[in-house]
Amino acid sequence: MDGSHQKAALLFHALSDATRLELMKQLKDGEKCVCELTDVLQAAQSRLSFHLKVLKDADLVHDRREGRWKYYSVNKEGLEELKGVVFDLNRDTNPAAGVSATRC
Amino acid sequence: MDGSHQKAALLFHALSDATRLELMKQLKDGEKCVCELTDVLQAAQSRLSFHLKVLKDADLVHDRREGRWKYYSVNKEGLEELKGVVFDLNRDTNPAAGVSATRC
DNA sequence: CTTACGCATCAACAATTATTGATACTCAAG
């Protein structure tokens, strides 16, 4: 039971937090370095580092080093994967399903 | 920051757990009572009651009483809301965005 | 009215996740 939903749970968990959703929102209009994000979100650097790692572990963001800055950006592939998972949730849903046949 | 992402976070959190994803999967092909779900998932009743409540609080499932049984089913509206939230995540994403103008 | 079933809720505990401040690492500039 656990195995098949592993990646889906990871994706959803990464997005289940307001701070991380705000990070995603900020990154939508282009890559940003961590210091910019701490400015915008008014959040401690280690806190954002933590949340960015959660997003990265779920493949929802990508990072790139340039000099001493690290630029984060949205990872399109991750969003595609998310859409796929959500599509699966919707797939085969039968709205007209009556009372289930079996009981206890 | 927190306020605007509240519902999205609630939805994603509800789906961030393998047990709850399995519940959603089971409910996709029609409504089921809790006792059926405990059979299929091999899980304690109070455990599933807890998880079903999380899903219901996010409007992802609906419940209906019939006699002493309680039937749960997927709530299409919740799934629509989820799709909307995911669409927003994808919207306006600019893949060709260059290095951000401002630095620290 | 009593009993038994299906389910929700609660309290106690376990496990996971988030926050904070300190420290370490990497790179660039001097």
Add this chain to the structure above:
DNA sequence: CTTGAGTATCAATAATTGTTGATGCGTAAG
């Protein structure tokens, strides 16, 4: 080589979330 900026990581702690077993509520059947 030293210093400082930007970032990650770690340890400690706090907060949230999940599990379990017990209890209670509603309903149907006897």
